[in-house]
Amino acid sequence: MTLKFILLAVFGIAMAHLEGVVVVYLRKAIGILDSDSNKEAVNQINPWYLKVEMTREAATIIMLAVIAYLTGTSWVEKGIFFLWTFAFWDLFYYLSLFILIKWPPSLNTIDVLFLIPKPWIAPVWFPIGVSSLTIIVIAILYLFRIIP
Numbered sequence: 500m501t502l503k504f505i506l507l508a509v510f511g512i513a514m515a516h517l518e519g520v521v522v523v524y525l526r527k528a529i530g531i532l533d534s535d536s537n538k539e540a541v542n543q544i545n546p547w548y549l550k551v552e553m554t555r556e557a558a559t560i561i562m563l564a565v566i567a568y569l570t571g572t573s574w575v576e577k578g579i580f581f582l583w584t585f586a587f588w589d590l591f592y593y594l595s596l597f598i599l600i601k602w603p604p605s606l607n608t609i610d611v612l613f614l615i616p617k618p619w620i621a622p623v624w625f626p627i628g629v630s631s632l633t634i635i636v637i638a639i640l641y642l643f644r645i646i647p
Contacts, residue, residue: 514562515592516595529543531543541611559588563585564581576646583634583637586630587634608622609621612626
């Protein structure tokens with residue numbers, strides 16, 4: 500089980516970097532400055548491209564769900580694996596962006612977390628905090644054998 504948690508974390512980190520690279524290219528292609536808040540950027544993007552971006556977000560969630568489904572043996576385990584992998588993906592997505600383009604410039608920077616079903620807007624510290632807490636709680640539950 501420990502190996503599954505490690506491999507799912509590695510998968511989430513790799514997927515985060517891939518998504519970070521895609522976002523760097525998207526930002527450059529549509530002219531979003533690296534220090535800009537993504538909240539304003541959503542208003543500048545052609546609505547058709549926003550729909551395309553929504554399909555990328557949906558694909559991300561599907562990939563996370565499929566890997567959790569394939570690795571978990573029960574529905575509870577599948578849910579835990581989904582949350583675990585999602586948390587690593589989300590946390591390392593921001594780390595990847597920061598390493599690549601020094602974005603976000605601060606944890607208070609406003610970001611568009613998801614576009615589905617409508618834009619979710621929050622400071623960057625919020626998803627980082629939720630993801631970090633998710634990883635910590637699942638790790639503690641696993642270490643104390645509360646989850647098998």
